[in-house]
Amino acid sequence: MPGRKIESEIDIAIEDPRWDSVADDLEAFVIRAVEAGLSVAPQLPDHPIEVSVLLTADDVVQELNRTWRGKDKPTNVLSFPAPPQPAHAGVAVPLGDVVLAYDTMLRESAEQSTPLHDHLAHLLIHGTLHLLGHDHETGDAEASAMEALETEALHGLGIPDPYAD
Numbered sequence: 048m049p050g051r052k053i054e055s056e057i058d059i060a061i062e063d064p065r066w067d068s069v070a071d072d073l074e075a076f077v078i079r080a081v082e083a084g085l086s087v088a089p090q091l092p093d094h095p096i097e098v099s100v101l102l103t104a105d106d107v108v109q110e111l112n113r114t115w116r117g118k119d120k121p122t123n124v125l126s127f128p129a130p131p132q133p134a135h136a137g138v139a140v141p142l143g144d145v146v147l148a149y150d151t152m153l154r155e156s157a158e159q160s161t162p163l164h165d166h167l168a169h170l171l172i173h174g175t176l177h178l179l180g181h182d183h184e185t186g187d188a189e190a191s192a193m194e195a196l197e198t199e200a201l202h203g204l205g206i207p208d209p210y211a212d
Contacts (some may be wrong), residue, residue: 054095056139057081062103063149070164077102080168081145083200084175091179094134096142098175108148123151124170126177145174165206172200 057078061067070076081098085091105121113119115127129141147170156166181193198208
């Protein structure tokens with residue numbers, strides 16, 4: 048059921064200081080965006096989860112993209128779902144990692160005439176939904192479903208639909 052709240056731990060690592068200019072309280076902003084993505088997911092685990100977010104530069108993301116996806120180029124966001132693990136009372140189970148590239152995000156934001164913090168929220172939600180098993184690359188129906196969830200989560204943050212014309 049969309050709008051549910053799940054107990055979550057969101058760990059944030061900021062490797063590139065340029066990220067600090069994106070939002071006044073960057074860590075709080077990241078947490079709100081990840082939680083927005085979780086809140087619209089049709090299926091959530093019934094136990095606490097942990098999401099790790101790495102805010103870094105293009106060269107780091109390019110290396111990860113080359114190593115794990117065989118694509119030797121930077122991309123805006125990468126998601127690495129954690130392998131399934133048993134839940135233990137009071138212990139958050141890792142859901143996975145979301146990694147964002149500052150330079151690519153900055154360029155895309157300018158190309159789309161979108162405020163940088165809005166684009167960041169979108170990519171965080173997008174990456175979080177990937178951790179939950181959503182995949183826009185598996186077909187038009189899944190892409191449309193994922194876009195609808197992203198739009199709903201962004202709406203909850205007061206951010207306009209990035210897919211609207």
